[in-house]
Amino acid sequence: MTQTLRLANRTGFEWLAAMPAFLVLIFVILLNTSHATHAQLLKLGENVWDGYFQLRSDPIQPSCEIDGDIDGQLTRLIAENAAPADEDEWDLFDEEPEPIDDAVLRQSLVNAQVVCETKHQTYAQTVDRITPAVRAFRAVELAVADFGEFGLHAQRIMLAVLVLICGMTALFRRHHIALRPMETVMDYRVASFSQMIASGILFFSVYSFKEVVFNAGVVVSSEHGLLHYLWILGFAVIFLLSVYQFIVVPKDAKPGGSFLKAQLAIPLYATMCIISGTYFISNGHMAGIGIYLNQMMELSQLFLNVGLYVWIGMLVKRTQMAQAVFNIFRPWNLPPEMLAVVVVVIAALPTAYTGASGIFVIAIGGLIYNELRRAGARRQLALAATAMSGSMGVVLRPCLLVVIIAALNKEVTTDQLFGWGVNVFLLTAVLFAAVAMLTKQGTLSVEKASVAWPETKKALWKLVPYGILIALTLAFYAIFLNAYLDEFSAPFILPVMLLVVLIYERMGQEKMGREQMNIDHIENRLEESWQDLKSGNDSIEKTLREATTETTGHIGALLMLMGLSVSIGGVIERSHLMDLVPGSFESIWLAMGLLVVILVVIGMVMDPYGAVILVSATIASIAYDSGIDPVHFWMVTLVAFELGYLSPPVALNHLLTRQVVGEREVALASQEGHNFWYRHEKFLLPLTVMGIALVIVAFGPLAIGYN
Structure with missing residues (x-):
């Protein structure tokens, strides 16, 4: 019972830390999906109800009279035209107005009457066409449109929330990127003190920027006002957390330490913050960092996609697809250098879909290193291949980095960059193979095809279900949402695809677990084992929780x-x-x-x-x-x-x-x-x-x- 409560408390704490980031990521996926969904709903509405755009809102009844007295109106207009004008309204240089032709005026009134009748007929026809089915459909369509519109205005807020929540998580776990990890008491003191100074500078800068904006004499929208207060509150919490970490050093920290070596444990972001903050403050530009943080918000969609790509990487890490791909090559007993070449070249494609080389290293680097070591690779070679595993794919479609370049520079397009990127990828692949082979140790020998091929064929068959699931997911998006996997849709299609794969894998594992329990006939522990299976590493809930928890730290860093x-x-x-x-x-x-x-x-x-x-x-x-x-x-x-x-x-x-x-x-x-x-x-x-x-x-x- 105690262990169960401890597990439940841990699960609740992990979700408490990860849930805000999880909700933001899901929100971004739904937002991007809503745009494609809305376009398809409009297309469907037009196909079912011709002229659906007229039915999207209730028509306004025309104010004109359908049975107006044309003769009476004509008499009144003629009388008004014949009445003398006030002398004050005349100008000495104005020409005397020409008399109005009664026939022309009558025809104008007749034409206006026809137009009025047409408006009333259109109004009546539109009202008749707005059936209960139309009302139900347009309610859904307009709700999707409103959500998309709301999302576009909320993107900056969502990015700020993601930065602050994940930044706090990375700080709490001491997960920020530094040249070396914190090990000694001195490391923790120096790193925490630097982060305390950095967070203080950030708080002071965003507060100064808020004062500048609110005192500028211009109207500040509620969205931008909320954004300013979010920055202030978030960095205040981060500052307090860094003060706490400076005071409280982990119990497992090694005593002592070198002050000079501890400088390498300072997170890179803190060093950058102290440098830039010192420059701006010394030049009287107190709000400098705050201004540039808000400039980052102008590219909120792209930076939100960074968060999605990190999540994609963590989801890929928890699938068995990478292991399944490695199983294809294991029977051949490739020499370490040759396997390193194969791994680095194959890794280029998932790198392109995870957005940047660093994200791919975080996601799959551990698996690549272990597989190379298992094949007999020396540690230095395995580390080199792992670090470089994502370097070749950044020039391939649909890498987010290239999309950002094209978005910021009108002189280039993604098609041009990706077209040349293929040539650059081939060049680097050939160079890596050449250098790896020139520096090899031992002989280049592989397993006989007669021995290796049967096992490889089995491994290939195990990839077939993944291929079918991926194809079905892509077909669903193509058929129902007219969305195809490219550099623009990848951030919101890939997470769904990986969730489908994870559900398939976990359902298969749960089925195997139930069969195994039935075979063992351990009746007195059946319920306990089933609960362990549901809450263990194989459950969907725990997989998502752990992937999101790990994602928050990486996103924050x-x-x-x-x-x-x-x-x-x-x-x-x-x-x-x-x-x-x-x-x-x-x-x-x-x-x-x-x-x-x-x-x-x-x-x-x-x-x-x-x-x-x-x-x-x-x-x-x-x-x-x-x-x-x-x-x-x-x-x-x-x-x-x-x-x-x-x-x-x-x-x-x-x-x-x-x-x-x-x-x-x-x-x-x-x-x-x-x-x-x-x-x-x-x-x-x-x-x-x-x-x-x-x-x-x-x-x-x-x-x-x-x-």
Whole structure:
């Protein structure tokens, strides 16, 4: 009984923390689905009732008289026209008005009468056509339309709620991204103190921005007013929580610690906040960070999609699809290097559907690392492949990062970027295979086809149900909502698809569990076992709860990092650092070389979405004015960013890899390797591949005269 109560309390606490984020994510899915649903309802209404747009609201009865006295009206108008005008209304330079033809006036009255009769007939016909069926249908259609309209106005509020709730969750769990985890008492003290200072700056900035807006003498809408108070309340709570964490250190923290090493445990968002806040406050711009946070709200739909993609990644993590795909290759006993190539290439597609390389590493990185280790891969190679597993897919459809680029830059379209992205993907895949094979250890031998193929065929058959479920889900959206899986619909179709897959898997597990219990005939524990099965790892409820709980921490870490990256971008923009770079270059080669260096540095210190916003505002125009083709420039930008995410000192993808594989594996990997390459392969392999790719993508088109 005690254990059951403890489990129930834990479940309730997890849902209490995850429920707000869960509701926001479901709201966003329903909002996006409502737009497609409304379009189909309008189409259906028009097909069933011709001219349905006239039936969407009750018609207004015409005010004109259908049986008016034309002769009486004509007599009255003639009399009014013949009456002398007041002298004050005459102007000496006005010409005397021409007399009105009685016949023309009569015909005008007759025509007006005909129009009036037509209006009354249309009104009567429309009233007759508004049957109970029409009223019921339009009630549904208008409700969907109203929900969509409400959602469009509520998106900023929803994003603010998501940022604050998930930010608090990440802070409470100490889940924010840092260069190294907190281990010692000193680490916890320094990291908590920095977050206390950062949250204080955020509170002061958003409060100052509210004062500026409300005292500006303009009308503030209720939506924007609520947004300001949400920021103030949210960051006040975050500040209090950080004060508590500064005072109370976890009991399992190691005593002592180095103050200098503890600097590496400071979350990156806190460092960015302190830097940008210090700059804005020292320049008398108290509301600086608050302003840039609200600029983030202008792209609320895109950043809400980031939250959905993180949730998608956590749902994928809890399906058996990745294991099922690995089962295809296990019978062949591929050498570790060859398996690493296969994994990185295959991972490109789900990366494109999870929005960014970091999200994919969080979702599937642990599984990739374990499978490579099981195949005999050295730890350094497994870490390198895991960190790079999402780097190739960011240029493929329907990656959210490319959608954001196209939304912010009218010079390019998603079709252009995705078209060239296929070529970049093939280039990086070939380069990764070449470098991995050149640095292999041992011989390249695989299992005989006669031995491996029967097991592979069984594994392929197990993928058939997944293919059918995915096809049915996509068919449902295509047939009933006219929505097809692309970069615009993926955020709201993929979660539904994964929920269908999870329900299928869990129903199968529950069926197997019931059959097993019947076979065992353990009558005295039947009810207890069934309750354990329902509340265990295989239940739908627990799967959703754990996926959402994990999602909240990751969303908080990512969105806080993105928001402060936008603020850092504001510092760079307002400090006029980019003024040090010429507005254009006579040499396109020199321009490309300098821009490549700048883009890699930006990728090293900023998250992808914040970096795209900064580059769009400051650097893109320099490239265009220097003669660099916009599509070429953004392809270079994407590759440079991925190189930056794999490059020290920050190496964001490596930080995320460390989170999913554990500190112990990373520590053991640092002790392996008989030469410099193999001791640092987790960094050198990705840097070599992406470095060569960047040089080719940047300067190859210039050499052949593409620009």
